[in-house]
Amino acid sequence: xxxxxxxxxxxxxxxxxxxxxxxxxxxxxxxxxxxxxxxxxxxxxxxxxxxxxxxxxxxxxxxxxxxxxxxxxxxxxxxxxxxx
Numbered sequence: 001x002x003x004x005x006x007x008x009x010x011x012x013x014x015x016x017x018x019x020x021x022x023x024x025x026x027x028x029x030x031x032x033x034x035x036x037x038x039x040x041x042x043x044x045x046x047x048x049x050x051x052x053x054x055x056x057x058x059x060x061x062x063x064x065x066x067x068x069x070x071x072x073x074x075x076x077x078x079x080x081x082x083x084x
Contacts, residue, residue, distance in 0.1 A: 001016045001017075001018050001024060001031075002014070002016070003016050013078070014074075017076050017077065017078065017082070019078060019079065019082045020081065020082050
């Protein structure tokens, strides 16, 4: 689920995993019917590889911040039994 909150200059977006205990989980089927699903990135595209090469250091720093770094409290994970 993508949640939006007001920010100082721009909106803040949060990806919130809906665990089995989340009350919004009951609305997943409705959300899925309403939304238009698209795939924006082809991982085999030369442009994706070029972007990753050019931004490798930045991407690694972002991963480091969220996976054990100062922003790790923002990461939420689903448990194996949360799947639908």
